[in-house]
Amino acid sequence: MSSTIAERSAWSGRWAFILAGAASAVGLGNMWRFPYLAAKYGGGTFILTYLVLVFTFGATLLLLETALGRKTGLSAIGAFKKFGKKFAFIGVLASAVPFIITPYYSIIGGWVTKYTAAYLLNGPAALSDGGGFFTSFITSPFESFLWMAIFMIVVFVVVGMGVEGGIEKANLFMMPALIIMAVGIAIYTLTMPGALDGVAYYLLPDPSKFSPELLIGALGQMFYSLSLAMGIMITYGSYLDRKEKLTSSVANIGMFDLGVSVLAGLMIVPAAFVAMGSGEAVAAGSGPSLMFITLPKVFESMGGAVATVLGFLFFLLVLFAALTSAISLVETCVSIIMDGAGFSRKRAFAIVIAVVVVAGVFINLGYNALSFVQPLGEGSSILDLFDFISNSVMMPIVALLTCVFVGWIIKPQTLIDEVEVAGPFKLKGAWTVMVKYIAPVLVVIILVAYVGAQFGIFKF
Incomplete structure (x- = not known):
């Protein structure tokens, strides 16, 4: 039987949607990339730039996608197709993104799950060996698959319980817990001798550090962090009641993302400053190396039970962030198949x-049986290829097509009318200019910069 709008799941209220949107936005990028970029690009200067971008460019695209989903009551493919079959290809491209990201995100989620357990089972000393523990784990033909499976099972169980019964309840627990742990760890870090120097390094603006590279770094971080151009916010918007205000909801999601990102920096940068003498320790590397090699050294330097407790709590916090994002990715995939194929939720979920x-197992083989496959050059992995295709290529293209579609084809007024169903839209003029002119240019900058960086043309 075909899936219809009447059969769709729904949020229990506005705050359920805000928490879900925030949970999707708050992910691994907040934890391991934002602190590195802030440390590299002048601390407060980067944070201020990021703040401006979140509440201009970011909020514009968040509102656009959410309004499109709510207006049509459908996920990405159906939402675009509703305005004409010839536009369905935009939805198809958007829908491909979560299917590409979810498998490799689950692999990294498995790494975080392993480290969370390892602080209790192995102790901090075992994890702070300069990368040996991490390398032996991810290249293991058994362990890496086991922890990936554990992470996936948790995500599947939550999504299998439905939108209100599973996703809402999980977010209601994990998001407050994440905030509390982040605040707690940050406060503890700030009490360490010498930590205030790290705080000054992190928070005080250094205008001399402002550069095109800083702007592109902040632009890319904001774009990828807010779960844009991957069908998630269109799907989540389709579950939202029309009486709920979209403008304030989107602003709250942006505030959650910014707040957790800044807290992540407060946890990491001062601690690295204390342990290693300077914030440059954070700026020296990003991504997995920061999370799984540098930070365990920082925690180990704290010594005793503190190292174990703080390391465990930190990785538990990161695990919650990874789970909430993975849940939103899987739910989006389920909704896409339901709408696209007319399948029941149960059948769509089984396919997802x-x-x-299957994709997760294949990508994970890139670290052992298929490690000889280095698609992006020496030292790269299959995971790197999937990440490059989805993040650096497809997402900016989808965002650009979406802006052109709304700005020049169906016209901004179509979605402005949807936003105004629940109240006045005071910034509709500015929003229209952003959608039609500014956002497309910024998305093209992201696309050119990140593809260029992959092939060594640019460096930032």
């Missing part, structure tokens, strides 16, 4: 599980 597991 099969695709994610």
